[in-house]
Amino acid sequence: MSTDSAKPAxxxxxxxLGEECTWRGGHNALPADAIARLREACELVPICPEVQGGLPTPRPPSEIVNARPASGDEGVRGTVSSCALANEDFCSADEGEALEDACLRVLTNEGKDVTAQFQAGALAALADARTAGCRFALLKEKSPSCGFGRIYDGTFSGVLVEGSGIAACMFADAGIRVFGESRVEELLAFIRQGRVRE
Ligand code: SF4
Incomplete structure (x- = not known):
């Protein structure tokens, strides 16, 4: 069911948007005027894949970690493999089988495997976005769930690599155009120009 609003979802x-759902228990709220302009132009559909996947707030920080490189895949991080984790067929496979085949995991800084929660939460967030008819997403940069284009490298040392979070990959694969928060003006320009119907 898509939203009744004439505004794009x-x-x-x-x-x-200010919800205190980060791993620290805080938020990453955009400036108030940016949120106001987004609300004016769009029907906002809040998602938090990590909470939707059943993780608590606060929670230990997690990163996509190259736990067991696949044969011939040594050194490959980020884009290809994290999107493999975001493949809906992969996510719906038997968990043991899926994890056996995976070359990456999502691990907390304490080494706990939270891959399944990240996958489940990404699927739930995507379902919400699809239900609302979203063709665009504004997602938090660098996150192992929401980051698009660059994420932390899995060493918990602040190093960024090319790649995307599991939810961001899943959204992009579903044809939803993903913007990081540093591109909010670009998103608003798209909407102002009516380019959401492209
Ligand atoms: S970056 Fe994504 S998963 Fe992390 S707190 Fe924000 S909405 Fe939730």
Whole structure:
């Protein structure tokens, strides 16, 4: 069921709207005027894949970690493999089988495997976005769930690599155009120009 509003529906990382759902228990709220302009132009659909996957708030920080490189895949991080984790068929496979085949995991900084929660939460967030008819998403940059284009490298040392979070990959694969929060003006320009119907 898509929204009744004439405004385009845009999925937004809930922490960008001020919801205290980050791993620290805080938020990453955009400036108030940016949120006001987004609300004016769009029907905002808040999503938080990590909470939707059943993880608590606060929670230990997690990163996509190259736990067991696949044969011939040594050194490959980020884009290809994290999107493999975001493949809906992969996510719906038997968990043991799926994890056996995976070359990456999502691990907390304490080494706990939270891959299944990240996958489940990404699927739930995507379902919400699809239900609302979202064709665009504004997602928190660098996150192992929401980051698009660059994420932390899995060493918990602040190093960024090319790649995307599981939810962001899943949204992009579903044809939803993903913007990071640093591109909010670009998203608003798209909407102002009526380019949401492209
Ligand atoms: S970045 Fe995404 S998963 Fe993390 S707190 Fe924000 S909405 Fe939730």
């Amino acid at each position: 845009v999925a937004v990382s809930a922490c960008l």
